[in-house]
Amino acid sequence: MPDLSPRIGGLQRVFCCHSATLTGRHVPNSLPAVAECVAAGVPRMEVDVRFLADDAMLIFHDGELDVETTGRGRVDELVRSRVARLRYRENERVGLCFLEDVVDLARASRTLLQVDLKLMRPISPGRCRALEEALRPVAGQVLVGSQAHWNLRMLRGLPVAIDPTLHWHADGGRGGLVVPRQRGAHGLWDDAPLAMNARATARSYVESRVADIQGLLPAATEWMVDIATVEHLAGIGAPLGTILDEYGVALAAWTLHESEPDPGARLARLFAAGARTVITDAPIWAAGCAAALNRARL
Numbered sequence: 638m639p640d641l642s643p644r645i646g647g648l649q650r651v652f653c654c655h656s657a658t659l660t661g662r663h664v665p666n667s668l669p670a671v672a673e674c675v676a677a678g679v680p681r682m683e684v685d686v687r688f689l690a691d692d693a694m695l696i697f698h699d700g701e702l703d704v705e706t707t708g709r710g711r712v713d714e715l716v717r718s719r720v721a722r723l724r725y726r727e728n729e730r731v732g733l734c735f736l737e738d739v740v741d742l743a744r745a746s747r748t749l750l751q752v753d754l755k756l757m758r759p760i761s762p763g764r765c766r767a768l769e770e771a772l773r774p775v776a777g778q779v780l781v782g783s784q785a786h787w788n789l790r791m792l793r794g795l796p797v798a799i800d801p802t803l804h805w806h807a808d809g810g811r812g813g814l815v816v817p818r819q820r821g822a823h824g825l826w827d828d829a830p831l832a833m834n835a836r837a838t839a840r841s842y843v844e845s846r847v848a849d850i851q852g853l854l855p856a857a858t859e860w861m862v863d864i865a866t867v868e869h870l871a872g873i874g875a876p877l878g879t880i881l882d883e884y885g886v887a888l889a890a891w892t893l894h895e896s897e898p899d900p901g902a903r904l905a906r907l908f909a910a911g912a913r914t915v916i917t918d919a920p921i922w923a924a925g926c927a928a929a930l931n932r933a934r935l
Contacts, residue, residue, distance in 0.1 A: 639924035642680040646908050652920040654682040655892050664725045666696050668734040675746045683751040686736055692764055693717035694736035736771050744774040754783040765791045782861050786854040798859035801850050807869035823873055843875035851884055859887045871910040878911015889914035893923050900926040
C-alpha cells in the first residue's frame with residue numbers, strides 16, 4: 638500500500654480516509670470500514686456524527702435515512718432502538734453503527750479520528766458532555782470539525798477544526814447553500830462588507846477575512862476547506878495554507894475523488910497552497926498519485 642503520510646515538498650502530508658473509506662470494499666461510515674482503516678494503521682480517518690432524538694450519536698452522513706438505508710425519515714427524529722435495526726442498502730448484512738463503536742476500535746490504534754459533527758443548531762450542554770465523554774478514550778488522537786463554530790466553541794479539552802463554508806467559499810455550483818448570499822469582488826461567496834470593496838487587494842482581503850473567521854474560533858488548530866476554494870485563493874495570489882501558518886493553523890483540503898482528470902496537477906496545486914492534509918474517498922489511489930508526483934520531481 639502506498640504511504641498515506643508521505644513527505645512532499647519538504648513537509649509531511651497526510652491522506653485522510655473520507656467516511657472511513659480505505660479500499661472501497663466496505664460501506665462508507667460503517668464499522669467494517671472503520672475496522673479496515675484501523676487494521677491498516679492509516680494515519681487519519683474521518684467519520685460523520687449525527688445526534689438522534691434520544692441523544693445517541695449515530696455515524697451517518699446524510700440528514701435522512703431513505704437513500705442509503707432500509708429506514709425512512711430524518712435522523713434527528715429517530716431513536717437508537719429503531720435505528721439499530723436498520724441495514725445499509727448497499728450491503729444489507731451491514732448495520733449502522735454509533736460513535737462508541739468507532740471509539741472502541743480506534744482507541745487501540747494510532748489513527749487520528751476526525752469527527753465531522755453534523756449538528757447545526759446550538760448544541761445542548763447534555764449533548765456536549767455526551768460527545769466529550771464518548772471521545773475521552775481517544776482524546777489524544779481526535780479532531781472534531783464542523784461548519785457550526787458555535788458548537789465547537791462549547792467543547793472542552795478536544796482539538797477542533799473549522800470548516801468556513803458558511804462564511805466564504807468559491808464553489809460555483811453552490812451545492813444548495815443559501816449563505817453566503819453575495820459573490821464578492823474577488824470571486825468568493827462572502828457576505829462580509831469587505832468582500833464588496835473592490836479597492837482592497839486580494840491578499841489584504843483574504844488576510845483580513847482569515848483573521849475574522851479564525852477569531853470566531855480561536856482554538857481551531859485546522860481549517861477544513863473545499864478544494865475549489867483553496868485553488869481559487871491560490872489563483873488570486875493568496876495561498877491559504879501559507880496565511881494560516883501565521884496563526885499556527887493547518888490546512889486540510891476536501892474532497893479529492895478518483896474521477897479527477899489530472900490528480901497529479903491538482904495535488905501539486907494543493908500542496909503548493911500549503912495543504913497538509915487531503916481528505917479523499919480513494920486514499921490508496923491518491924497516495925499513489927502523490928508518489929508519482931514525488932518521482933517526477935526527482
